[in-house]
Each structure stands twice: as C-alpha cells, then as structure tokens.
Amino acid sequence: MTRRLRSGVIVAAAASLLLTACSTATVNSSSSATATGSTAAATACPNFNLAINAWVGYEADAAVVRYVAEHQLGCKVTSKNISEQVAWQGFATGEVDVILENWGHEDLAKKYITDQKVAVDFGPTGNKGIIGWYVPPWMAKKYPDITNWKNLNKYASLFKTSESGNLGQFSDGDPSYVTNDEALIKNLHLNFKVVYLGSEAALIQGFRTAEQQKKPFIGYFYEPQWFLSEVPLVHITLPPYTPGCDAVAAKIACDYPPYTLNKVVSKSFADSNSPAVKLIKNFNWTNDDQNLVAKYITVDKMTDDQAAAKWVAANQAKVDAWLK
Amino acid sequence: MTTSISVRDLWKVYGPNPERIVGSPDALLSRSELRRKTGCTAAVRDVSFDVAEGEVFVVMGLSGSGKSTLVRCMTRLVEPTAGSVSIQGEDILHADASRLREIRRSKFSMVFQHFGLLPHRRVVDNVAFGLEINGMRRDQRHARAQEVIELVGLQGYEQAYPAQLSGGMQQRVGLARALASDPAVMFFDEPFSALDPLIRRDMQTEVIRLHNEVGKTMVFITHDIHEALRLGDRIAIMRDGGIVQVGTPEELIAQPADDYVANFVLDFPKSHVLTLRWIARPATSDDELRGPELPATMVVRDAARTILDAAGPVRVVDGGQLIGVVSTEEVLAVIAGVHA
Amino acid sequence: MPRLRNLGRGWILTASIVVFVVFRTVWSGHWNFPLDRATLTPFHTWLGSLMDSVDANRTSNPLMANIVEVLRTAISNFVTMLQQLISEPAPNASYPFIGWLGVIAIVGWVVYATANWRVALLAMVGFYAFGALGFWTESMDTLALVIASVVIALLIGIPLGVLAGLFPRVEQVLTPFLDFAQVMPTFVYLMPVALFFLIGPASATIVTLIYAVPPALRITAVAIREVPIVTVEAGTSLGTTRWQLLRKVQLPQAKRTIVVGVNQTIMAALSMVTIAALIDAPGLGQVVVSSLQKLDVGTSFQAGLAIVVMAIVLDRATTAAAERVERESTGHESRRQWRRPLLAVGFVGVLIAVYLSHTYLVAAQFQGEGSIGVPIANATQTAADWVQLHWGAATSAYTDWVSTWFLNPLQNALVNAPWFVTAAVVLVWACTFGGRRLALVAAGLIAVLVGTGLWSDSMVTLAATFFAAAITVIIGVLLGAWMGRSTIVDRIVRPVLDAGQVLPAFVYLVPFLGLFGATRFTAILAAVVYAAPASVKLIADGVRGVPETIREAAVSAGASTWQQIVKVELPTARHAIALATNQGLIYVLAMVVVGGLVGAGGLGYLVVAGFAQSSLRGKGMAAGLAIVVLGILIDRITQAASRPRERAEIGATH
Numbered sequence A: 001m002t003r004r005l006r007s008g009v010i011v012a013a014a015a016s017l018l019l020t021a022c023s024t025a026t027v028n029s030s031s032s033a034t035a036t037g038s039t040a041a042a043t044a045c046p047n048f049n050l051a052i053n054a055w056v057g058y059e060a061d062a063a064v065v066r067y068v069a070e071h072q073l074g075c076k077v078t079s080k081n082i083s084e085q086v087a088w089q090g091f092a093t094g095e096v097d098v099i100l101e102n103w104g105h106e107d108l109a110k111k112y113i114t115d116q117k118v119a120v121d122f123g124p125t126g127n128k129g130i131i132g133w134y135v136p137p138w139m140a141k142k143y144p145d146i147t148n149w150k151n152l153n154k155y156a157s158l159f160k161t162s163e164s165g166n167l168g169q170f171s172d173g174d175p176s177y178v179t180n181d182e183a184l185i186k187n188l189h190l191n192f193k194v195v196y197l198g199s200e201a202a203l204i205q206g207f208r209t210a211e212q213q214k215k216p217f218i219g220y221f222y223e224p225q226w227f228l229s230e231v232p233l234v235h236i237t238l239p240p241y242t243p244g245c246d247a248v249a250a251k252i253a254c255d256y257p258p259y260t261l262n263k264v265v266s267k268s269f270a271d272s273n274s275p276a277v278k279l280i281k282n283f284n285w286t287n288d289d290q291n292l293v294a295k296y297i298t299v300d301k302m303t304d305d306q307a308a309a310k311w312v313a314a315n316q317a318k319v320d321a322w323l324k
Numbered sequence B: 001m002t003t004s005i006s007v008r009d010l011w012k013v014y015g016p017n018p019e020r021i022v023g024s025p026d027a028l029l030s031r032s033e034l035r036r037k038t039g040c041t042a043a044v045r046d047v048s049f050d051v052a053e054g055e056v057f058v059v060m061g062l063s064g065s066g067k068s069t070l071v072r073c074m075t076r077l078v079e080p081t082a083g084s085v086s087i088q089g090e091d092i093l094h095a096d097a098s099r100l101r102e103i104r105r106s107k108f109s110m111v112f113q114h115f116g117l118l119p120h121r122r123v124v125d126n127v128a129f130g131l132e133i134n135g136m137r138r139d140q141r142h143a144r145a146q147e148v149i150e151l152v153g154l155q156g157y158e159q160a161y162p163a164q165l166s167g168g169m170q171q172r173v174g175l176a177r178a179l180a181s182d183p184a185v186m187f188f189d190e191p192f193s194a195l196d197p198l199i200r201r202d203m204q205t206e207v208i209r210l211h212n213e214v215g216k217t218m219v220f221i222t223h224d225i226h227e228a229l230r231l232g233d234r235i236a237i238m239r240d241g242g243i244v245q246v247g248t249p250e251e252l253i254a255q256p257a258d259d260y261v262a263n264f265v266l267d268f269p270k271s272h273v274l275t276l277r278w279i280a281r282p283a284t285s286d287d288e289l290r291g292p293e294l295p296a297t298m299v300v301r302d303a304a305r306t307i308l309d310a311a312g313p314v315r316v317v318d319g320g321q322l323i324g325v326v327s328t329e330e331v332l333a334v335i336a337g338v339h340a
Numbered sequence C: 001m002p003r004l005r006n007l008g009r010g011w012i013l014t015a016s017i018v019v020f021v022v023f024r025t026v027w028s029g030h031w032n033f034p035l036d037r038a039t040l041t042p043f044h045t046w047l048g049s050l051m052d053s054v055d056a057n058r059t060s061n062p063l064m065a066n067i068v069e070v071l072r073t074a075i076s077n078f079v080t081m082l083q084q085l086i087s088e089p090a091p092n093a094s095y096p097f098i099g100w101l102g103v104i105a106i107v108g109w110v111v112y113a114t115a116n117w118r119v120a121l122l123a124m125v126g127f128y129a130f131g132a133l134g135f136w137t138e139s140m141d142t143l144a145l146v147i148a149s150v151v152i153a154l155l156i157g158i159p160l161g162v163l164a165g166l167f168p169r170v171e172q173v174l175t176p177f178l179d180f181a182q183v184m185p186t187f188v189y190l191m192p193v194a195l196f197f198l199i200g201p202a203s204a205t206i207v208t209l210i211y212a213v214p215p216a217l218r219i220t221a222v223a224i225r226e227v228p229i230v231t232v233e234a235g236t237s238l239g240t241t242r243w244q245l246l247r248k249v250q251l252p253q254a255k256r257t258i259v260v261g262v263n264q265t266i267m268a269a270l271s272m273v274t275i276a277a278l279i280d281a282p283g284l285g286q287v288v289v290s291s292l293q294k295l296d297v298g299t300s301f302q303a304g305l306a307i308v309v310m311a312i313v314l315d316r317a318t319t320a321a322a323e324r325v326e327r328e329s330t331g332h333e334s335r336r337q338w339r340r341p342l343l344a345v346g347f348v349g350v351l352i353a354v355y356l357s358h359t360y361l362v363a364a365q366f367q368g369e370g371s372i373g374v375p376i377a378n379a380t381q382t383a384a385d386w387v388q389l390h391w392g393a394a395t396s397a398y399t400d401w402v403s404t405w406f407l408n409p410l411q412n413a414l415v416n417a418p419w420f421v422t423a424a425v426v427l428v429w430a431c432t433f434g435g436r437r438l439a440l441v442a443a444g445l446i447a448v449l450v451g452t453g454l455w456s457d458s459m460v461t462l463a464a465t466f467f468a469a470a471i472t473v474i475i476g477v478l479l480g481a482w483m484g485r486s487t488i489v490d491r492i493v494r495p496v497l498d499a500g501q502v503l504p505a506f507v508y509l510v511p512f513l514g515l516f517g518a519t520r521f522t523a524i525l526a527a528v529v530y531a532a533p534a535s536v537k538l539i540a541d542g543v544r545g546v547p548e549t550i551r552e553a554a555v556s557a558g559a560s561t562w563q564q565i566v567k568v569e570l571p572t573a574r575h576a577i578a579l580a581t582n583q584g585l586i587y588v589l590a591m592v593v594v595g596g597l598v599g600a601g602g603l604g605y606l607v608v609a610g611f612a613q614s615s616l617r618g619k620g621m622a623a624g625l626a627i628v629v630l631g632i633l634i635d636r637i638t639q640a641a642s643r644p645r646e647r648a649e650i651g652a653t654h
Helices: A003-023 A027-035 A056-072 A084-093 A106-115 A137-142 A149-159 A181-187 A200-213 A267-271 A275-282 A287-298 A304-314 A316-323 B031-038 B067-075 B097-106 B123-127 B129-133 B138-151 B167-180 B197-214 B225-231 B249-254 B259-265 B300-309 B328-336 C002-006 C009-026 C042-056 C062-086 C100-114 C117-132 C136-166 C168-183 C186-197 C201-226 C229-237 C242-279 C284-293 C297-329 C339-359 C373-416 C419-451 C455-485 C487-502 C505-516 C520-544 C548-556 C561-572 C574-598 C602-612 C614-642 C645-653
Strands: A048-052 A077-081 A098-102 A119-135 A168-172 A192-196 A219-223 A234-236 A259-266 B003-014 B041-052 B056-060 B082-087 B108-111 B185-189 B217-222 B234-239 B242-247 B293-295 B314-318 B321-326
Touching: A048 A056, A048 A084, A056 A077, A056 A098, A056 A275, A056 A287, A056 A304, A056 A316, A077 C284, A084 A098, A084 A106, A084 A259, A084 C602, A098 A119, A106 A119, A106 A259, A106 C042, A106 C614, A119 A137, A119 A267, A119 A275, A119 A287, A137 A200, A137 A234, A149 A168, A149 A192, A168 A181, A168 A200, A181 A192, A200 A219, A259 A267, A259 A275, A267 A275, A275 A316, A287 A304, A304 A316, B003 B067, B003 B217, B031 B041, B041 B067, B041 B082, B041 B217, B041 B234, B041 B242, B056 B067, B056 B225, B067 B082, B067 B108, B067 B185, B067 B217, B097 B108, B108 B167, B108 C229, B123 B129, B123 B138, B123 B167, B129 B138, B129 B167, B129 C242, B138 B167, B138 B197, B167 B197, B197 B217, B197 B225, B217 B225, B225 B249, B225 B259, B234 B249, B234 B259, B242 B249, B242 B259, B249 B259, B293 B300, B300 B314, B300 B328, C009 C373, C009 C419, C042 C186, C042 C614, C062 C136, C062 C186, C062 C201, C100 C117, C100 C297, C100 C339, C117 C136, C117 C297, C136 C168, C136 C201, C136 C242, C136 C284, C136 C297, C168 C201, C168 C614, C186 C201, C186 C242, C186 C574, C186 C602, C186 C614, C201 C242, C229 C242, C242 C284, C242 C297, C242 C505, C284 C297, C284 C505, C297 C373, C297 C487, C297 C505, C373 C455, C373 C505, C373 C520, C419 C455, C419 C614, C455 C487, C455 C520, C455 C561, C455 C574, C455 C602, C455 C614, C487 C520, C505 C520, C505 C574, C520 C574, C548 C561, C561 C574, C574 C602, C574 C614, C602 C614
Parallel strands: A048 A077, A048 A098, A168 A192, A168 A219, B056 B217, B056 B234, B108 B185, B185 B217, B293 B314
Antiparallel strands: A098 A259, A119 A219, A119 A234, A119 A259, B003 B041, B003 B082, B234 B242, B314 B321
C-alpha cells in the first residue's frame, strides 16, 4: 500500500466512523429511551444494590423485582452475588440495599435491625419456607418406613460412600446455608455423616441422579423450590419443632421451624423516596409463582430477564398491585 | 619531592568486634591462625607507605592478598579498622560524610576493574557524571567531557552507549570519567585485568602516555607483575594483607626481600629492568680499563651490545665516579637468568 | 541435635513412621480431639465475641472510626472513580464515562507507547474479546480493581523494596511478614479483612494488596541489590550523595527488574481479584463464583477465557514494556523517526475515540456483546454434559477407588492417631532436618494448633494436602525431567503451564465437580492442577541446570537414558526437587482450602462456613489460624529438609 493510499483509507475510516456516530443515538438520548414506556418515570429512580443469594428461588424473586424496577420504574439495579449472611454486612456501607428473601436469621435481625439500626424489615414475600430432610421418591416407595427418622439407622448402610466411610452419607448443599444437620445426626444418634456438596445445583443434581438411577440418597432440601415439581422429593419426619428447641445450636434435636420469608432493606434505602421502595415493600407472591420463574431460569435456560418478562407479561395485575 | 599520599598503620579486619584485634597480641598471628582463634579475617594488616607527588605507585599481589581492600580503604569505599590515610596533607579517615564527598569530587578519582559504567547513560554522560553530581551546568560539563574524551581517544563515540563499545573502549570511558574532574590523585583497581592481553598492553601504554601528559599521582593495583614492573615507579608487593616489600622495579629484581618476591620476578627478563649498577663488580688488577665507559643507570639490555662487542670489561661510572666493571660473563648471567 | 544428625536420616524417618503406625494402631481414636462441626470451644466463642465487638464498635472506637473507616472510604472512592470511568455508570448517568471504543483506543495507545505495535494490536484485540465473550462490563470492573490494587501495591511495594534493597536491616524486619503473606492461603485472610473493612471493593482491594505487595517489594529489593557493586562504588568514589546514588545510579539500572516486579504484581492482583468475588468484589470473579454455584460449566469456561485473555494481554504488555525499557536504556532500541509523530497522531485519535464513546451509544455500549462467548459457552456445556453422561460412571468409580484405597487410610491414620504421637513424629522430623531451633519452633506451632481446638479437622486437611502434594511431585518429576531433557517438549508444555498459573482456581473447580462430584478428590485434583505448574517448572529448570560435563561423563561411562535420568540428573537436581516439594505443599494447602467450597471438609469447610455463617465465625477464624500454622510448619520443615546437608553441618560447627 502506498503511503498516500494508506492515509486515504485512514481518513475515510475516520470520516465514516464520525458519520455513523452522528447518525446514531447518543448516550443521553438513549438513557431516556430506557425509561420510555414507563408510566412511573416521573420520579427519578436512583440506583440500588440488590443482594443475590445462591439459590434459584431467590434468583427468581430478584429477577422479577429487577425487571419491574428497571422496565417499569426506570431504576438502575446492581446485582451483588453474596452469600446470605455476608449480605447483611453490606447494609452499613450501602454495599447492599435490598435482601429479597430472608430465611429467619433472628441473630442478624437483632444485630442489624434492632441494635445497629442499619436495616429495616420490609415484610413477608408471601412465600412460606420449609426446610427439612428429603429422600428421592423411589426410596419412599421401596422403603415406606424410611420417612420417619427413627428408622433411618436401619438403612444407613445403603447410603455409604467413599466420602462417608462406614457411615451413611447425608448430603448438604452450600456451606453457607444454615443447617442443623450435624447436630441432629449427633443428638438423634444417627449413623450418618454430613458431606457438603457445595451448592444448591449440586444438591439438585444429586437428587435427580438418585431418582433416575434408583440410587440411595438423603439430604437437606427446602421449599419453595421448583425442583420439587420435577422430582417430588419425600419429606422425612423429624422430632417436631417446638419454639425454643433450637436455642442452642449444638444441642438441637428437633425439626426445622416453619419460615415466613421476608424482605430486609437498608435504612438509607427505606428512607429514600425512590419509587422502588414501594415496589419492594409491596412485593408479594406465592410459592407457585416463584417456582414457575425458577423453572424458566433453570430448566428452560432463560436469562433472568427473559424469565421475568414472561412471568410479568402473564401477571401484570399482580405487578400493578405492587406498584400502587 | 613532596609526599602526596601517606598511609600509616592501616588495618582492615572483618569479623566480630574487629577493633579489639588491632594492637592486641592476636595481631601478630598469621591470617589463618587469627581466623581460627577469633573468627576475624585481617584483609589489610598494618600497612604503611608514602606516595610521592607525580609518582606511579603500584600495589601488586595475588587475589586475596588484600590489595583491593587496601585501595578501597584509601578511598573509604571500605571503612578501615585502624590507621591513617592522608591525601595531600588531609586526613581522609577523619573527614565527615560531606567533606568526604567534597574530597571525592575534587581530589581523587578511581578506575575500576569492571569499568563501573552506567549502562543507561551515553558515553558523554558517563564521562560527565562526576561533574553532574557536583552540580556543574550541562553545557559546561559536556564541554569538559569532550576535552577528556579527546584526551583518551574516544572522539566519535560520545553518543554511544557502553554496551555498544568493546572492553578496551569501555575502560577508556572509565579513564575519561576519572580524569574529568581533574583530580590530583587517581586510583586504579586492576583496571585492565578484564581485558585481553593485546588490548591490555595498549591500555598500559595509554596510561603511561597520560601520566606523561597530565602528570597525576597514580596508585595502581594489579596482580600482573609485568604490568607492575612496566608502569610502576615503585611497587609494593602484598601478601596476606601485609606489605612484603616496597621498592623500584630493579630493587625488587635485584634484591627480592624473600622467596615469595623472588618467585614473582623469577620469570621476568631481568635484563629489561636491571641497570649496570646491580651487576658491576669491582675492578681487579687483571682488568684492562681501556674499554668503553657506560653510566650506572643504563639498563643491561641496552648496554648488552656495547659490552659484548667490547674487547675487555666495560667501566661503569656514576656521576664521573668509577663504581666497577662489567664484562661478558655478568651480562650473559643476567640474560640467561642466572643471578650473579 | 548432633547425635541425631549422625544417624542416617533415612533411618530416623523410617523409624518414626514405624513408631507412628504402632502407636496409632494401639491408641486409635484416643486423644485425637474430635470436634463436631457445630460445637464451639471457648476459644472459638471468644474469637466470635471479639469479632462481634469489632462490628459493634465500628463507629465508636476511635481506631476504627479514624483509621480503618477513613482508609476504607478512601480506597472505596478510588475504586468507584475508576469504575465510573470505565465500567459502571455514575449515579446520574446511564453509561460509564468512557465507553468500549475509548477504552480500546486508550489501551492500544498506551501499550504502543510503552511497548510496541504488535503487543498493542494484541491488547486491542484482547480487549475487544472481552466484549465479544460477553463480559465487557465485568472485565472492566475486574480491570478497575486490578488497576486500583496495583497502583496502591506499587506505591507501597516499590519504596519499601528500595529501602529493603539498600538496608539489610529493613529487609530482615520485612522478610517474616513477606514469608507469612506468601505462605498464608489467600482464602484465609478474606474473613479478617472483611471484618475490618466490610465487604465490597475496598476489602477486595486490601485483600489483593496483601497478595500483590510481596512480589513488588521483593523484586524491587532484588533489583536494587543486583545493581553491580562496581557502579555503586564508581558513583560513590565520584562523590555522590546517597540520594544522587539512588536516583542516578541504582534506580536507572534497577528499572528493568522493577518492571518485571510490576508484571508479577499485576498477575498476582488479577488472580486474587477473582477470589475476592467472595467478598463482593465486582467483575469476572462474580461470574465464575455464581457459575460454580449453578454448576454451569459453559459460563465458567466463558468467564475463565476472559480472565485468561486479560492475563495474557497484561502479561505480554508489561513484559514487552520491560524489554523496551531494557533496550532503550542501553541504546539497543533504534529510534524510529516516525514514532513520535505517530504517537501524537494516535493521541488525537484516542481523544476522538474517547469523545465518541462518551457521546454516542454505539461507541459507549459494546456492540455484539457475547457474539463469540455464547456459542463457546454452549459448546463447552454440550461437551461437558456429554463427558459427564458417558464418563460419569467411570470417573465416580475411580474417585471411589482412590478414596477407599489411598485417601481414607491416610486420613484415618492421621485423624485417629493420638495428637501427641503425631506431634512427636513432627518434632523428630523438625529436629532431624533443622536442629533444635526448628524443633522448638515446631513445638510452639503444634501448641497453637492444639489450642485452636481443631486438631481433627487439621488432620483431615493435612491428609488431603499430603496426598495432593505427592501427586504434584510425581507429576513434577515425570514432566519436569522430560521438559528438562527436551527443548521441544519444554517449548510446548511451558505456555500451558503459564496459562494454568494465571487461571483462577475457581474456574477449573467447576468441570471437576461435574466429573468427580463434591468429593475430597475433586478438591485434590484442583489443588494438583493449581500446584503442578510451579513444581514442574522448578524441576525442569533443575534438570536443565545439570552441568553438561556431568551428563557427558555419565554418557561416556555407558549409562543408558534411564540410568542417566535416575542416577545422574534427578540426584543432581535433588535440590530443585526438594524446592518443588516445598512449593507443591504450600500451593496445594492453599487450594485444598478452596476445596471447602466443593465438599472437601476439614479446615477449608470451616473457613468457608465461618465466613458465611455468623454463628460459626469464631470457629472459622480459628480454622484460618490453623491453616496458617500448618502452612508455616510444612514450609519450615520442608525448607530445612531441602537445604543442602553439607551446609547444615558446617553451620553446626559454628
């Protein structure tokens, strides 16, 4: 290429770039474009930070709230992937503004809501939480009495793996989940050993494979969870929960309490006049709603946004109630 | 002749509490005994000498003899343990840090074995380095650098980087840098031992030429006896940290203080250094004193042709005074390497 | 212990193992400090309440309010500023100040100015790839954090390094801290740092600093010390002041090595920034962590690829810059006349690009985000699913076999043995290798370990560490010897090892999880992948370093290739092998801890759980301490063992 030709090309390229630039949208015009179609765009909606905990039910909540906030309120939402208890630390710094699905955690509620006053309880999500021990359906069919904890020792040897040695393997999920399983096993004198699979996904995969290949598997699980509609896991009866029976972590010998899942937000967010405050406060749906969105994400491999859009399109009435 | 450098009772001891050695009975121990007994190593042991103004004083010794430590003590690159060093009447060892810098900037300079050039600076900036740190303006120091660059024959290489020059050329830069501040005294720490023999010879010639031109006092460290004999007005031979002998080249060859020195000079062609004074014998009645007359300061090599051609012994005179005669036998003895 | 020394080392080691086996059989399950996961010792409770009081007094304690909080806010603002520049929009904007076009233009120009046009092109393509892989914003977040950490790390590391290089005493003071920071698994200090600095970019930066300052400091110190003494003497003899000496003689000559230190610092920062995702560091690490939680092999590979691209770009750019510094400063860089005007023109171009990317949507928001990444992720996921479906049974059988026959016996031996029997063996070894002093140090460390109340968990971790280190060293010897002997093999394998070293450990945890399940074996495998590159390289260099004459002597004596390797090369390179073992153990320990995320149990689980669950935080902190103690113990003993014996004996006569 001769020098003149080369410089000609450069000039042409620069010019064409400028032309393209001029003929397309500018950053400022586009920012208002995101908010168009929104009825509530009158009030500016400042950015807020949404904690995302590592289970898909939570992700479903977050997907829908985020979708509504961004597309119908014109907010900017920043997602923060943090584990559930660590997220509470973020209230003080503004690192986290909203936790959408909180499971109990009375100690944290006392510390951050009552004592430090950096967080505010924003009411229930409408979801009822159950935590417990589960086996795949085939086992309940084949060994009907396995569903009572008293008979578990009888079957312990079925669950032996190379990880648990001579004991049966009891599978737990993410090490960050609060579980009483170790204490339960010890205090109920069960011949099991807890093995952490590391994540909700690993737990689900474990149950799924166990059901498909008719392999013994027992583990920690919870509702609401979309997976229960794919494989209806069978709940094992533990000694009934009575208030206070779980006071001392190491001595627990009773079932998990029923949970009313709630939303917690930072004090600064609660006090702001962001339109999103109302949305979070009013956000409320059923276990089935959550499971549906979770299934869109996990089984149908939709992105969070696609899943939320699909659900919102079908349930605009519910959404409108949140925005009122 | 005035004294330029005076070194007295200089000690450098490495090890724990080195001060306690000097002046104690341990100081008399040999190097290895001292080390076994105290854990200390005496690199320089009780060294004293004077260097005259304009003299080339060579310190010669094998590796480990302490010669490099000695020159570093004299410039205080290494702090001596005891003793005194004065250069042009000023006590170096008692100068404080800022005075020492002053002295280094103005009174003496040093040329190093591995040149010590700064690889990131061009030749001209290497040469001008000493002037730069002394705060001289850029144009002035470059003008001065240009002068010394021409003096050492480096013109045309001003803008080169050291890595682009051969070893000999690099050492010329080192020489120029040492000359730039026009010091009274120059120290050379084995400057040519990293060069190959032919270049080394050239550089020695260069030093002799420079000495003739600028007439600095020079202290020259080497492990090469030929270099020592070639350059030195006087030579100090070091061994195990101490000085074994100080003398002119011919003194060393003619009267080595001990076998150690004698071994050093054994292979050196004595006829090149010895003067007739050293081989003249008293005239006997048998001698015919009619032959040619030669001065006592003439080197044997130069006198050989005359003596061998003469029919009889040659008369050796010193200031008109007859001090003896030399005949063919004495000359042949020197040339053949057998000491007379 | 001169008497012990006179006995053959092999004898002592064998005897101590025999004694260990005997006692552990007799007293199996006694005095071995078992502790349930939910049970806390008073020490754990105390640590927990200590941490609670830090939390509670965050605003009232003057130290916390005036130093920690100020520091946190300052760093946080610095990171936020960088983020708003390139990755996250400011509160009232929709896009970051500079869009993708501007960033790529700046990168190209800077790399061209400091290195050369070839690397500049590579950097621009690499940056484009971030967007094409689907992670423009995440990559810019990671980059912002890396820049912040590196800038601060260099501001701390270089001056301290210069001081350490100049004054041996400063170095003596700093060395233990540096050793400590490098032995300590990165995972362990996440919690203490988050305790003081809370979660978020400030903590992430500080955690990264702990990891990235030591290389900057060490290499700067070496650079200063490596300056030829003769140039320092020459400068001094010309009458330089100390400052002139530093500025005009030492720093210019140390510059090239310091740039190498910058390179190392950047690489360290990049690898740590991904792990810091666990304390809410923004960026690519987040993607990897969340794909780990979803067992999403495709996405984790996609994000891993972006990280590797960033590593390659940063590495090449700084290496080329170092080479340029070297060539320019010694006059080997031919100065091209058109370089300067080109840079000026380029600068104008950069300004235009920045303006465009600030103003127009096409240049602000990456176009075609994920166009390459999504297909790659899908293909990877398909491949992973296939492998899992068809090989899953075989791999899980293999996992069981290894666990049953190797790992479980080893773990049982260590866990069930009475603590004092194990401690005695450690002490004998410490004494044999390092003499009385090391034995004392070891005794102190063991006392701390017992004090943490986590003896049993420590033994679980130790078993996994030994097992993984053994595999690492075996791989190191086999591959290292091969690489050391063959230049071609070296040239092929080395880049792979380099890539393995920059890839954050999380990334390969995901596929291993798919194949081997949530088992200790997965953690061990990940640890081996993490540790092997360093060991292989050390041994390869050791074998390559065997003097040619020794090799020739063996060949001329008629040694076969096998004999050459086994009788000549490996024994001659034994120091390198010992060093590789030391490094292997330390690397493996760091990674076995990360294995806590995938069900490896032991101390790693406690650290992870303690980090996530407030009721266990004291115990988690104690587990972190136990890991550090194990690390120091292993490091000291293997280092003593790898020291040439002759020197140790000379040392003993003094």
